[in-house]
Amino acid sequence: MKTVTSFFLLFLSVLQCFAQDVEMATGLRSSGKIYVVVLIVSIIFIGLAFYLFSIDRRLKKIEREN
Amino acid sequence: MTKSWWKLLGCALLLYSVIGGFLMPVPVLPILNESIRNLYFHVPMWFAMISLYFVSVVYSLKYLGSGKIEDDLLAVESVNTGVIFCFFGLISGSLWANITWGDPWPNDPKLNGSAIATLMYLAYLVLRNAIDEEQKRAKISAVYNVFAFPVMIVLIYILPKLTDSLHPGSGGNAAFSALPMDNMLRLVFYPAVLGWVLTAVWIMTLRYRIRLLENRHNTIS
Numbered sequence: 001m002k003t004v005t006s007f008f009l010l011f012l013s014v015l016q017c018f019a020q021d022v023e024m025a026t027g028l029r030s031s032g033k034i035y036v037v038v039l040i041v042s043i044i045f046i047g048l049a050f051y052l053f054s055i056d057r058r059l060k061k062i063e064r065e066n
Numbered sequence: 067m068t069k070s071w072w073k074l075l076g077c078a079l080l081l082y083s084v085i086g087g088f089l090m091p092v093p094v095l096p097i098l099n100e101s102i103r104n105l106y107f108h109v110p111m112w113f114a115m116i117s118l119y120f121v122s123v124v125y126s127l128k129y130l131g132s133g134k135i136e137d138d139l140l141a142v143e144s145v146n147t148g149v150i151f152c153f154f155g156l157i158s159g160s161l162w163a164n165i166t167w168g169d170p171w172p173n174d175p176k177l178n179g180s181a182i183a184t185l186m187y188l189a190y191l192v193l194r195n196a197i198d199e200e201q202k203r204a205k206i207s208a209v210y211n212v213f214a215f216p217v218m219i220v221l222i223y224i225l226p227k228l229t230d231s232l233h234p235g236s237g238g239n240a241a242f243s244a245l246p247m248d249n250m251l252r253l254v255f256y257p258a259v260l261g262w263v264l265t266a267v268w269i270m271t272l273r274y275r276i277r278l279l280e281n282r283h284n285t286i287s
Contacts, residue, residue: 022094022095022096022099024094024099024100034088034089035089037088038084038085038088038089041084041088042081042084042085045077045080045081045084046081049077049080049081052073052265052268052269052272053073055272056070056073056268056272059272059275059276062279063275063279066279066282
């Protein structure tokens with residue numbers, strides 16, 4: 001995992017060398033804080049997915065009763 | 067659970083598209099900057115909408131053949147869900163356009179076409195509510211739907227391709243195959259499209275099942 005992340009960071013820094021004149025959010029990423037955003041969006045999405053599954057299950061129950 | 071594997075697949079693909087969409091490297095381009103990542107979220111909305119409208123047409127045709135009211139109900143719920151994704155597409159598109167093209171609604175053939183298509187489908191829903199008799203409502207709206215679908219495709223897909231549009235893939239504007247690292251974009255984009263289509267169909271089936279229960283309830287009482 002560590003090698004993967006370091007490789008990824010190396011890749012990003014190489015990318016940064018190519019992109020001197022175009023400003024991307026590389027700074028944000030190298031400081032690691034973009035992961036917080038990814039985590040939050042993922043948690044929200046997983047929650048919504050579980051919510052959809054629970055609606056599905058309740059609906060199935062009602063369908064069986066009818 | 068065995069029959070709902072595609073629901074899980076849809077969710078897994080969407081989760082992947084969120085993580086990959088934020089973290090995978092993207093082409094470094096002026097003006098677009100990091101907003102190129104919107105490709106993974108804005109464009110799949112339209113794919114989901116077109117898929118749902120297509121399902122709707124299939125079931126409208128099926129209704130015209132079979133006369134079964136269930137087919138008509140599925141066609142309506144598909145449009146109901148499709149309209150939601152359409153509005154997500156319009157809102158996300160105009161936010162994106164505002165920072166890259168400098169105008170939330172530039173006079174672009176694709177935007178105007180999609181606006182007309184949206185109104186067409188809203189008219190479908192209004193038309194349905196205007197007719198009281200069940201059989202008549204189902205038949206008229208099925209015929210309307212069959213005509214609306216090809217017009218929608220022409221408006222949002224074919225016409226913008228023929229004229230100059232700000233959208234990639236139209237007129238002299240190249241699609242993303244001309245971009246550097248286009249395969250990196252595809253790696254997230256196609257799973258995102260499939261994930262959104264599957265999830266949209268799932269939401270549609272939930273609405274359809276509720277509608278079926280309501281329908282049964284209304285006919286009994």
